[in-house]
Amino acid sequence: MSTVESAPSAVRDLGHFIGGRQVPGTDPKNGGRHGNVYNPSSGALSGRAPLASKAQTEHAIADAAAAFPGWANTSPLTRARVMFRFKDLVEKHIDELARIVAGEHGKVISDAKGSIQRGLEVVEFACGIPHLLKGEYSDSVSAGIDVYSMRQPLGVCAGITPFNFPAMVPMWMFPMAIACGNTFVLKPSEKDPSCGLRLAELMMEAGAPPGVLNVVNGDKEAVDTLLGDPRVQAVSFVGSTPIAKYVFATASLNGKRVQSMGGAKNHMIVMPDADLDAAAEALMGAAYGSAGERCMAISVAVPVGEKTSNELMETMKPMVRNLKVGASTDPTSEMGPLVTREHLEKVRGYIHQGTLEGAELLVDGREFSLREHPEGFFIGGTLFDRVSPAMRIYKEEIFGPVLSVVRARSFEEALALPNEHEFGNGVAIFTRNGDVARNFANKVQCGMVGINVPIPVPLSFHSFGGWKNSMFGDMNQHGPEGVRFYTRVKTVTARWREGVNPGPQFGMPLHR
Numbered sequence: 001m002s003t004v005e006s007a008p009s010a011v012r013d014l015g016h017f018i019g020g021r022q023v024p025g026t027d028p029k030n031g032g033r034h035g036n037v038y039n040p041s042s043g044a045l046s047g048r049a050p051l052a053s054k055a056q057t058e059h060a061i062a063d064a065a066a067a068f069p070g071w072a073n074t075s076p077l078t079r080a081r082v083m084f085r086f087k088d089l090v091e092k093h094i095d096e097l098a099r100i101v102a103g104e105h106g107k108v109i110s111d112a113k114g115s116i117q118r119g120l121e122v123v124e125f126a127c128g129i130p131h132l133l134k135g136e137y138s139d140s141v142s143a144g145i146d147v148y149s150m151r152q153p154l155g156v157c158a159g160i161t162p163f164n165f166p167a168m169v170p171m172w173m174f175p176m177a178i179a180c181g182n183t184f185v186l187k188p189s190e191k192d193p194s195c196g197l198r199l200a201e202l203m204m205e206a207g208a209p210p211g212v213l214n215v216v217n218g219d220k221e222a223v224d225t226l227l228g229d230p231r232v233q234a235v236s237f238v239g240s241t242p243i244a245k246y247v248f249a250t251a252s253l254n255g256k257r258v259q260s261m262g263g264a265k266n267h268m269i270v271m272p273d274a275d276l277d278a279a280a281e282a283l284m285g286a287a288y289g290s291a292g293e294r295c296m297a298i299s300v301a302v303p304v305g306e307k308t309s310n311e312l313m314e315t316m317k318p319m320v321r322n323l324k325v326g327a328s329t330d331p332t333s334e335m336g337p338l339v340t341r342e343h344l345e346k347v348r349g350y351i352h353q354g355t356l357e358g359a360e361l362l363v364d365g366r367e368f369s370l371r372e373h374p375e376g377f378f379i380g381g382t383l384f385d386r387v388s389p390a391m392r393i394y395k396e397e398i399f400g401p402v403l404s405v406v407r408a409r410s411f412e413e414a415l416a417l418p419n420e421h422e423f424g425n426g427v428a429i430f431t432r433n434g435d436v437a438r439n440f441a442n443k444v445q446c447g448m449v450g451i452n453v454p455i456p457v458p459l460s461f462h463s464f465g466g467w468k469n470s471m472f473g474d475m476n477q478h479g480p481e482g483v484r485f486y487t488r489v490k491t492v493t494a495r496w497r498e499g500v501n502p503g504p505q506f507g508m509p510l511h512r
């Protein structure tokens with residue numbers, strides 16, 4: 001029986017959220033441009049997302065700029081209370097939000113809920129903003145002189161987010177920015193734009209004044225407007241590496257603060273002493289969960305030694321074949337469809353490429369189709385053995401349910417693989433040996449490391465970010481780095497000592 005919820009006839013026209021309300025979408029002066037939104041499980045058109053013009057994006061920036069002075073002047077406790085109410089509202093509406101995510105992205109409901117939960121953890125962290133913004137004070141640094149530092153908000157901040165986490169990635173950004181006293185313009189992915197709009201409505205209901213959180217749906221035109229507008233002080237970007245580099249370069253050139261997260265190719269090393277059943281199970285979730293459309297998905301497994309490799313493949317082959325692929329709203333599905341037909345074709349193309357390059361295709365996901373939904377964007381789990389580092393399927397990010405296995409002869413050979421790869425987002429090692437694990441954690445050239453943990457996404461009170469071509473900028477998402485990113489330091493040196501006039505001082509001011 002079909003479990004896909006939205007009927008093909010229910011095509012919704014989406015808008016933007018500016019100045020505290022939904023506003024109509026396309027700009028007739030700009031040719032009324034829009035993008036199509038699909039339900040990946042049925043393949044049916046479900047919505048039309050407006051692609052904002054420069055003028056519409058500037059309207060959102062203007063509203064955010066107008067709201068900034070008032071919002072920056074609210075007390076941190078007031079802002080924390082808005083965050084507490086927002087947290088309650090997201091929890092109350094989590095089923096609805098998960099259905100929106102599953103309906104436009106395609107991830108299964110349980111996974112969609114989990115991703116919202118991870119976003120909520122950042123909101124919980126942002127609830128502690130009065131403590132996080134406490135400054136530093138040095139008493140009597142010189143005769144009658146005290147020095148104190150405070151962190152102040154920047155102004156209008158922009159967030160540009162990818163399709164694969166339509167709730168979580170925006171929630172990495174705007175709760176932190178807004179709790180710090182900034183106002184925000186979010187530009188979600190045009191592939192799944194509805195979640196951002198709903199989150200903005202909930203922020204208003206939580207008590208954020210109009211203009212504090214705005215959402216413009218759009219594409220390059222909206223992004224370029226945000227990158228160029230002098231009123232925008234900081235840009236947070238998450239998406240593919242070529243666009244991350246472009247956003248970093250353009251916004252930096254325009255004098256903005258930028259954190260720009262890019263693509264990934266995450267390795268999991270399996271040492272001969274590892275619990276192989278646990279490693280295989282971890283690989284199943286990490287490679288095929290969310291159909292591999294996670295920047296922290298494991299896309300390369302590196303078993304060390306022939307025996308480990310053979311045993312791991314024998315264990316995994318039937319598991320990949322038996323993966324339950326189905327509609328995102330089917331509670332029995334372990335993996336849903338890919339986001340669009342275009343992306344499905346891209347992933348199929350990579351599998352073809354792997355066969356041409358000589359990798360051994362143990363399980364071919366292209367053979368999968370779902371009888372109830374022949375038009376859905378489905379593909380089965382795919383497993384390639386004997387992949388070599390020279391192959392494109394190893395070098396490039398596929399962003400689908402395709403696991404490549406590169407067999408290594410030693411720990412050193414295994415360690416060299418992530419270290420020499422252009423990306424450096426996440427990495428994991430499975431072993432029972434503490435020395436090996438510690439050595440690995442010290443030497444590996446990646447930003448987030450898992451030891452017997454396949455997807456080491458840091459909790460919200462730590463910061464998230466990769467190395468090398470997975471991250472451009474210095475300050476990571478959420479946690480202490482998030483607070484630093486969305487604030488700047490002001491240091492005040494004050495003399496309060498009655499009756500003391502030091503007279504003219506022409507030399508360098510020195511401590512006495």
Ligand code: NAD
Nearest residue numbers: 161162163188189219220223239240243261262263264295
């Ligand atoms: P994408 O780069 O295509 O799009 C990301 C955002 O950039 C979207 O909002 C999109 O509208 C905008 N954009 C696209 N083309 C643009 C252009 N030419 N100029 C200006 N803006 C443009 O990425 P995607 O396909 O939506 O998301 C998948 C990618 O995101 C993968 O590479 C994945 O690894 C990456 N990702 C990285 C992280 C991380 O933290 N490192 C997290 C999630 C996703």
